[in-house]
Amino acid sequence: MTAVLQIRDLTLGYRDLTLFHRLSMDIAAGTTLAVLGANGSGKSTFVKMLLGLMDPVSGNLTWPQGRPGDIGYLAQMTEFDRRFPIRVRDLAAMGAWRGFGYRTGLDAAARNRMAAALDEAGVLDIADRPLHMLSGGQLQRALFARVIMQDAPLILLDEPFAAVDQSTEAHLLSIIRRWRDEGRAVVLVVHDLSSVLDYCSHALLLGGQEATHGPVNDVLTPDRLVAQGYLSESQASWMFRGTHSTAEHANV
Numbered sequence: 001m002t003a004v005l006q007i008r009d010l011t012l013g014y015r016d017l018t019l020f021h022r023l024s025m026d027i028a029a030g031t032t033l034a035v036l037g038a039n040g041s042g043k044s045t046f047v048k049m050l051l052g053l054m055d056p057v058s059g060n061l062t063w064p065q066g067r068p069g070d071i072g073y074l075a076q077m078t079e080f081d082r083r084f085p086i087r088v089r090d091l092a093a094m095g096a097w098r099g100f101g102y103r104t105g106l107d108a109a110a111r112n113r114m115a116a117a118l119d120e121a122g123v124l125d126i127a128d129r130p131l132h133m134l135s136g137g138q139l140q141r142a143l144f145a146r147v148i149m150q151d152a153p154l155i156l157l158d159e160p161f162a163a164v165d166q167s168t169e170a171h172l173l174s175i176i177r178r179w180r181d182e183g184r185a186v187v188l189v190v191h192d193l194s195s196v197l198d199y200c201s202h203a204l205l206l207g208g209q210e211a212t213h214g215p216v217n218d219v220l221t222p223d224r225l226v227a228q229g230y231l232s233e234s235q236a237s238w239m240f241r242g243t244h245s246t247a248e249h250a251n252v
Contacts, residue, residue, distance in 0.1 A: 001028035003064050004154050004185040005050070010059030010211075012042055012049060018057065019045060020211035025204070027185050029153070032176065034196040034216070035189045037206030038229045043189045044076070046206070047156050050187070065153075072147045072155035072184075077140060077162055082131040088142045089127040092117055095149025114149060121145035122171055136163035144172055155179055158189045173199055193230075193239065196220065205230065 003026040010023040019042030027033060035043050048054045050061075051071060072095075095117070096110050106114065118124040121141045131139065140160070147155060157176075161169045176199065179186050190196055196203060196216065203219040205212045207228030212219050222236040231239065 001030055003028050004068075006062040006064060008060045008062070010061075011057040012045060013057050018209055020206055020209055022059070023204075023211040023213065025213040027154070027187065029185055030180055030183045031202055032180050032186045032188065032200045034200040034203045035187060035206065036191070036193070036196060036203060036220075036230060041206035041229070042211075043206060044158060046204075047158055047187070047189060050154075050156060068153050070150050070152045072150040072152035074143050074147050074155075074157045074160055076159045077136065077143075080139070080143070082134065082139060084131060087128050087130055088123050088134070088138075088145075089114065089118065091131065091142050092121075092123075092127075092145040092149055095146040095151075114145075117145040117148035118142075120148060120175060137165055137168040140164050140172065141168065144175055148175070153184055155184055155186045157186065159191070160188060161190065161192065161195065169195070193220065193225075 005027040007026070008024050011018065011021050012023075013019045035046060037043050045054070049056055051073060092114050093106055093110075096106060096114065115124065118127050121144045123138060123141045123145060126134070126138065129138075131142070134142065140163070144160075147157075160172060160176075164172070173195075176186055176188070188196075188200065197220065200216055202214065203216045205219050205224060205228055207230055210228055212224060212228065222231075222240045225231040226233055226236050
């Protein structure tokens with residue numbers, strides 16, 4: 001598969017803290033990468049580095065096809081102020097800001113794309129509702145509509161399933177599968193290990209100043225999860241009881 005981004009010998013951290021050393025990996029088109037780790041292991045810092053908001057301590061990032069003009073990004077919901085006085089459709093339209101003309105809004109084609117994005121995300125019927133009236137699940141669907149409008153080859157989702165019910169999570173996962181099938185690379189920062197096993201092809205496990213990357217079944221083993229501080233031994237024993245392989249769960 002074609003690499004969207006190549007990472008070589010990456011060390012990430014701050015002045016007095018190294019989060020992990022010498023990570024080398026490719027993020028390929030058509031793959032879904034889960035980023036996991038205990039609190040403070042560097043998950044959100046890794047996303048910020050991909051977005052160009054901070055520099056690594058050392059190492060190189062190479063974009064074989066050129067850095068995308070736009071990277072689809074969904075921040076943690078806690079970083080979003082729903083008191084901002086706009087409607088659902090205005091939030092979705094922000095994803096197409098590169099198509100705005102001088103002193104003009106969206107053209108007819110972009111408005112049609114926005115309607116399709118709102119419909120796919122399941123918020124077309126509340127497109128004129130102000131953000132402060134939305135539930136957590138409705139807001140997350142609206143934010144997904146904005147990402148759909150970005151139409152980017154690389155999509156970064158930071159805790160996309162936080163504060164949503166199972167029905168909304170299943171709906172959002174169907175959008176992620178569509179992105180993957182279209183050949184986009186999707187990076188998800190997640191806490192729920194079960195969703196990773198079921199829907200992601202690759203994993204990046206952070207913790208203990210290490211970064212382990214590879215296919216889900218190779219990375220998310222009980223021993224590795226314990227060694228890098230993601231699970232305790234008792235949690236790993238309970239979660240993986242009676243499990244010999246998770247191969248049937250990946251790439252659904």
